[in-house]
Amino acid sequence: MKTMNTQRGMTLTSFLVVLIVVAFGLYIGMKLFPMYSEYYSVRSALKGLAKEPGVGNMEPARVQEMFFKRLDISFSENVKPSNVKFERVGGGWNMxxxxxxxxxxxxxxxxVGKFDTHQELTLNGVD
Known part of the structure; x- marks a missing residue:
């Protein structure tokens, strides 16, 4: 008796569909990664500012200048001075x-990515 061997695996069409879906996912990731990378740079700059001694006593203009110097290192281009606001809280600033x-x-x-973050900047520089 002769038995037929059946082939198993992906057809060329199903392989192309999977390839297109994976390529589209990678394309979306390439568009989103820089946005989130910049957001994490903003968070890192804010946390670094919070550790500066005496930052709660500084004028907002000085704190903003220090913030943008930290962002310049990571080549942030979407955060503008008009996007930064300060509120006075008990022992310092809420940036x-x-x-x-x-x-x-x-x-x-x-x-479109909308990013909103804040950091308390206290007198002694402790988060």
């Missing part, structure tokens, strides 16, 4: 950074 990033995705479709 808020609220900004939006828009990147073209495909044709006339854009991906």
């Amino acid at each position: 808020k950074v609220n900004y939006e990033v828009r990147r073209q995705l495909i044709g006339n479709l854009d991906v």
Whole structure:
């Protein structure tokens, strides 16, 4: 008796579909990664400022200058001085950074990221 061996595996069409889905996912990731990388740079700069001794006694303009010097190191381009606000809290400042990033995705479709973070800056520089 002769038995037929059946082949198993992906067809060329199913392989192309999987390849297209993976490529599209990578493309989206390439568009989103810089946005989130910049956000983590902003968070890192804020946490670094919070550790500076006496930052709660400094004028907001001086604190903002220190913040943007830290952001210049990481080549941040979307955070502008108008995105930074200060509120006086008991022992220092509450620094808020609220900004939006828009990147073209495909044709006339854009991906928009809205980022909002804050950090308390106290007199003794402890978080």
